[in-house]
Amino acid sequence: MSDETPSRRAAAAFAQTAETGTPVAFADLVALLERIFLRHGTSERVAAILAENCASCERDGSTSHGVFRIPGYVGSLKSGWVDGRAEPTVEEAGPAFLRVDAANGFTQPAFLAARDRFLEMVRDNGVAVMAIRNSHHFSALWPDVEPFAREGLVALSFVNSFACVVPPGGKAAVYGTNPMAFATPVAGGDPMVFDQAASSMANGDVRIAAREGHAIPAGSGVDRDGKPTTDPRAVLDGGALLPFGGHKGGSIAFMIEVLAAALTGGKYSREVDWSAHPGAETPCTGQLFIVIDPERGGTGAFADRVAGLIGNVKEAGQDRMPGERRYARRVRTLRDGIPLAPARLAELRALAGDA
Numbered sequence: 001m002s003d004e005t006p007s008r009r010a011a012a013a014f015a016q017t018a019e020t021g022t023p024v025a026f027a028d029l030v031a032l033l034e035r036i037f038l039r040h041g042t043s044e045r046v047a048a049i050l051a052e053n054c055a056s057c058e059r060d061g062s063t064s065h066g067v068f069r070i071p072g073y074v075g076s077l078k079s080g081w082v083d084g085r086a087e088p089t090v091e092e093a094g095p096a097f098l099r100v101d102a103a104n105g106f107t108q109p110a111f112l113a114a115r116d117r118f119l120e121m122v123r124d125n126g127v128a129v130m131a132i133r134n135s136h137h138f139s140a141l142w143p144d145v146e147p148f149a150r151e152g153l154v155a156l157s158f159v160n161s162f163a164c165v166v167p168p169g170g171k172a173a174v175y176g177t178n179p180m181a182f183a184t185p186v187a188g189g190d191p192m193v194f195d196q197a198a199s200s201m202a203n204g205d206v207r208i209a210a211r212e213g214h215a216i217p218a219g220s221g222v223d224r225d226g227k228p229t230t231d232p233r234a235v236l237d238g239g240a241l242l243p244f245g246g247h248k249g250g251s252i253a254f255m256i257e258v259l260a261a262a263l264t265g266g267k268y269s270r271e272v273d274w275s276a277h278p279g280a281e282t283p284c285t286g287q288l289f290i291v292i293d294p295e296r297g298g299t300g301a302f303a304d305r306v307a308g309l310i311g312n313v314k315e316a317g318q319d320r321m322p323g324e325r326r327y328a329r330r331v332r333t334l335r336d337g338i339p340l341a342p343a344r345l346a347e348l349r350a351l352a353g354d355a
């Protein structure tokens, strides 16, 4: 059984560099990122939320959505494509359905503005849906869902991005890399969380491979003529990624366009048009949450049952559950600091306006 996803393999060289960089304490990284966001026009609230979110990705080794993304956030803010001071509006569309308009701002501040009311709905009804639109999600999804599982809930979330994935057998990019995340409580342990793109790789990992001069795994993408390629630059320059697992990943990507865009009122990935905003990198689309109170299942032993299943999976030979790598790295980096390559740290300090 392979130990790594193609994305993980493609990012490995960069991750190694990062592992050997200058150690930065989590709180210091949050403070540095907060200064960058503030300097580029966000409100204090938005800066605090995005800085914590992005630093958490770096801390947990979510390299494709950690500090690597900061120039992209800045590009979107500078180009006027995203509103760093947006005030989201929250509307109740039923006893267990919240609609959130992020008002062309970042998704996480809009999500957090609605989260308390959403939790009440989940507790009252056993399940609730939150549909966010006009929102820029530029991060991993696990920071959105893991806290629900720590509160005893099961959470699912879906985001669509921008057209860079061809449907199986297709020639034009229709889908985004469209991640989905799932989180469940586990008795006696950390939640089990998976968070994965519907494409062979995240676009972020393709860009890291291009920057570092590494090939991407065969079967990940095609060039502008639709020919298979392992050159990340060919994928980025008019080419596209493929869905993971052929038609099965294609169907997941389709489902995510429906749930995150059609249902929320957000844009489809292929409707994202930032051509009038050079430098913009954050897609403005939608995100859907479905959160369930597992106690409503009435077994009284939900989290024990999940722990039992994980035990079965491990006994059968899977040595690592999704999320375990992140948790181990979190412990390490909170203790030893988050290793940042000197070039990355210099880039961040320059963006923060440090001399």
Ligand SMILES: NC(=O)C1=CN([C@@H]2O[C@H](COP(=O)(O)OP(=O)(O)OC[C@H]3O[C@@H](n4cnc5c(N)ncnc54)[C@H](OP(=O)(O)O)[C@@H]3O)[C@@H](O)[C@H]2O)C=CC1
Pocket: 002, 003, 004, 005, 006, 007, 008, 062, 064, 065, 137, 138, 139, 140, 141, 142, 159, 160, 161, 177, 178, 179, 180, 193, 194, 195, 196, 197, 198, 201, 202, 203, 205, 320, 321, 322, 323, 324, 325, 326, 327
């Ligand atoms: N905002 C956006 O629009 C987008 C965001 N993304 C984000 O990019 C990130 C990377 O996505 P992707 O490249 O698909 O993710 P990966 O393929 O790296 O990992 C997907 C999941 O599989 C788990 N996993 C990886 N390797 C193993 C293994 N050997 N055994 C068991 N579990 C394993 C990971 O857990 P672990 O984390 O513990 O390694 C993770 O939960 C995600 O966080 C996603 O949300 C992607 C696309 C668009």
Ligand SMILES: O=C(O)C1=NCCCC1
Pocket: 064, 137, 138, 139, 161, 162, 177, 178, 197, 201, 202, 203, 204, 205, 282, 283
């Ligand atoms: O890595 C990706 O794929 C993406 N991440 C952030 C939003 C655009 C797509």
